[in-house]
Each structure stands twice: as structure tokens, then as C-alpha cells.
Amino acid sequence: LPYFYLLVWVFFLFLSLSLSLSLSLSFQYIYFILYHKFIMWVGPLEEVELTFALKQQNVNQMEELLKLVSDPDSHQYGKHLSLEEVAALVRPSQLTEKVMQNWLQSHGVKNCHTVVTQDFLQCVMTVQVAETLLPGTKFHRYRRDSHTLLRSTSLYSVHEDVHQHLDFVGGVHRFPPKGKDISKGWEGARQSALGYHLGVTPSVIRSRYNLTAKDVGTATNNSQAVAQFLEQYYHPADLAEFMSLFAGGFTHMSAVERVVGTQGGGKAGIEASLDVEYIMSSGANISTWVFTNPGRHESQEPFLQWMVLLSNMSAVPWVHTISYGDDEDSLSDAYMNRINTEFMKAGLRGISMLFASGDSGAGCRHLTKERNTFRPSFPASSPYVTTVGGTSFKNPFKLTYEVTDYISGGGFSNVFARPGYQVAAVEAYLKSVQPLPPQTYFNITGRAYPDLAALSDNYWVVTNRVPIPWVSGTSASTPVVGGILSLINDQRFLKGLPSLGFINPRLYKLQGKGLYDVTEGCHLSCLDDKVEGKGFCASPSWDPVTGWGTPNYPALLKALMD
């Protein structure tokens, strides 16, 4: 071989090695292995279901369009798209479809399903085929509590020819995040022992946020939803009992309209009970859906599966509340960027996506023995969702004003830049509030959250037929805000107006109008010498602890009725 050819050959070898890029790797599995020691061997003929996120077209155009339909000062405000119109915009190019088809077929993968938008493919194949399709993978079964998950923990690669048509492959690495204990039960129990706390019930929520008996849903086409992913189930009998115990004085529904996914037979979860019980108390008399662990296969990721489902259903509820999140640093940029375009699709359709801001304040990540930083969570940090923080009553005896609940998640994204709609609000905060935490702890240019807040402390919940007090967390505040937005949608529908859709651009233009500003208290963070457990603090106007504040329904309704 002439020397020149050898060089070219080496060059191409190098090129093809460096081009067969590794796709999304999550660090989640490291925790998983630490917590779950049971790893089992998997036979080569067992089946896995993988989700292929195909490269979409016109993503930039979609982002521009989302700005227009969500900006109340634009002529296009509220001119939402149907799922079919979204599909026409984003569906992958014919080349992408062809390359994917050839790739899968050449490996004998035939059992695939697509969605209306054509940008996801879900395929069932044997472990043996999956391991040759994605070189590097090695599937194992991991035991968690009473069930198992099929996952590979090693990096995989795909050839550049395929890689450029693929955002990521789901069902390989990611484990569901471990459910956090949302109840600050012991602390509440201590207060109760002193004999003075009755806790938050629907009537407390409704009077604090100025909802009268007349403020219930009446529009025929209105609907709202909660989504659950952590093997959490609500039980219809719990909901009925909750409503009969606590929901006096206003018209409400006592049953869920539709369950999408698999309702497990096991015990009800506090979190699932909480979400359903409170979205149906603030968003009273509004048809409610529950999306619950929609994965049909143990290799599926329920959160991703829920996003895939939304792209395959032309009629879905107008408001979704989700109490789910992962550390931003445990997710790949490819994965988060793609999930963001899924949120854009929802916003374009006029759907409001509300995420709990998390229950660890600013969070804490230990970089080295001496160095810590705050730890933002995703999707809370996504610029395309509305993130809800938490508050508590100043005086637990009474319906007083609200202060920061110290657990309220908030902070600045390390991945997503500050979106235009919040630039003025966040800069005003950074300028006016001193002292801020040291700048080594947070990324001052990032998307800041939450956007607004509601009570998150000492709720009553009925679960497994037992009323339980002192349930706390932003998973309580999020459905409360969701229900209130649904009531506003309801009034808009009665006037022939479109749904609120992605509310952030409009919310920040209100400058706090229609909301009770929360100005007291700080949330928690790292327990080190530099910050001593303190994250950010609430302040007049917007802040990264409680956002713009908590809803005052009649005032917010008035501000959002055109």
C-alpha cells in the first residue's frame, strides 16, 4: 500500500470512529446501581421496546410561531394549531424516514409504531437485535422494589449516517428518578402535638385564592389532567371519600373522567391522590383526566412515553400538571432539547404545561470535597413550561398572607439561556436583591424559575381510604394552580376565546397583576460554610423562589380575559 493510501485509510478510520458519536447517556444508572444491587441476566430472545426520537424539521420556525401565539400583543395570539397542523410543520424529512426505515429493516426490526407527528418510532425487538443495532449496549434486568426494569448501562453508538437523523434512543439508559418523600410529616406532627394546626383543605385553598361557590367549571369542552410516572396510583374511592369529607360548599366532580395508561392494582400513592384531589378542588366541576405510568413495557420510560402519547392524541386536556423532575446534570442536552421541542408542540396546540419546581430549594451538588453548587432540575428549568413553586401561611392558625415555603424549588438553569419573556424581571431581581448567593453557585445567565407559586404546606389528603394530614411539597401547589388556570380557560371558552396555552410570555407581561406577591423568606440549599443552607430569598416582584406570587382568582381572571 502506498504511504498516501495508508494515511487516507488511517484518516478515515479516525473519522468514522469519532463520527460514530455516542448519544444520550444519563448518569442516572450510577445511582440506580448504588441503590439497587439486584442485577439479573437477560436472555438474548427477551423483548425490549425502544423509542427512537427522529430529527424534526422546522424546529426554529416552531419556536418563532410559539412566541407569536403566546404573546398577547401579537396578531397571532391564541391562533393555536391542531395536532395535524403541528405534524405538517415538524414531521421528519423523507430522507430521515427512509434512513431510519432502512436501518431498522436491515436489522430485521419490523414491529414499529409511529405517531401522528411521525417524529417518534417505537419498536419491539429482541435484546440480541437491540444490542447489535446499538453497538455498546448490554441489557440487564434491574430489580426495583416489586418489579423489574430492562436497561443497558453502557454507552452506545450509532453510525454517523444514522446519527444525523436521530435525536436519541429511549428505553436504553434512563431509570425513573426515585420518588422523593414529599411529606414533611414529622415536622407537622410536632406542630400538631402542640395542638394548633388544622391544615390545608379545599375550602382553605378556595377562600385564600378568592374562589366563590360560583367559580366552578361550566363550559362543556373544558378539561384538565394530572400525569403520574413513579408507579403512583390514585384510587377512585379515595377521591370520592376526599370530596365527601372536604369539598363542601361548591359544585365539584367526584370521579375522574378518563384514565390513560395502566392503573396498577397496588396501593394508592400519596402523591397521586394529592394531585387528583386538589386539581379537582380548585378546578372544580371540570372534567379531569389522569395519565398514569403509560409504559406498556418494562423497557419504557414513562415520562417519555407520556410525551409520545401526547403526539399521538388529537384531543387532550388543555391544562396538564406534572410533579416530576430530574437533576438537570443527570440528563443529556440532546434529551432535554428534544423534550423542549415536545413542550413547544404542546404550547402551539394551546395546551398549558405546569411543572412542580421541586422540593429541595436551590438544591445542592457536591462537585469536590470543598466545592458545591446549586442543582437545578428539569423540566422545571425548561423555558417552555410554567413552573410552580411553594408557599406557606405566615400564621398557621389563619388565612394570613403567604411566605416562602423553604423547600420551594427555584434557581437558574445551567443549560438553557434566559428566555426573552423573563429578561426584565430576572435582571430587576439580580440588581435589587443583595446579597445574592456567590456566583460560583448558580449560572446567572440561565433560565430562572419558578414562574409563580401556591400553598405547598400541610395539606390534607385521603389515600387508601385514610385522611392524612401534613402532606407538603410543590406537588401540592402545582395542581392547585392548574385548576385555577382551568377555571380561567372555562370563562374564556364561554366568551368564545381560545385557551391560555403557554402562559409565560403573558404572565411576565402582567408584572404581578392578579397575583399575591410573596416577599418573605428564603429557600434551602447547600449546608456548607459559604451559603449555610440558604439559597435565594423572596423579594417584592418576581423572585427565583416563588416567581410572581400566588393567584388571586378574580383579579387574575380579569387580567386574562381578552
Ligand SMILES: *[C@@H]1O[C@H](CO)[C@@H](O)[C@H](O)[C@H]1NC(C)=O
Ligand atoms: C398511535 O395511534 C395509532 C392509532 O391509534 C396507533 O395505531 C399507533 O400504534 C400509536 N402509536 C404508538 C407509538 O403507540
Ligand SMILES: *[C@@H]1O[C@H](CO)[C@@H](O)[C@H](O)[C@H]1NC(C)=O
Ligand atoms: C358543571 O358542569 C356541567 C358541564 O360539565 C354544567 O352543565 C353544569 O351547569 C356545571 N354546574 C354548575 C353548578 O355550574
Ligand SMILES: *[C@@H]1O[C@H](CO)[C@@H](O)[C@H](O)[C@H]1NC(C)=O
Ligand atoms: C369540543 O372540542 C372539539 C375538538 O377539540 C370540537 O370539535 C368541538 O366542536 C368542541 N365542542 C364544543 C361544544 O365546543
Ligand SMILES: *[C@@H]1O[C@H](CO)[C@@H](O)[C@H](O)[C@H]1NC(C)=O
Ligand atoms: C451557563 O448557562 C449558559 C446558558 O444560559 C450555558 O451556555 C453555559 O454553559 C452555562 N455555564 C455553566 C458554567 O454551566
Ligand SMILES: *[C@@H]1O[C@H](CO)[C@@H](O)[C@H](O)[C@H]1NC(C)=O
Ligand atoms: C379577595 O378576597 C378578599 C377577602 O375576601 C377581598 O377583600 C378582596 O377584595 C378580594 N380580591 C379581589 C380582587 O376580589
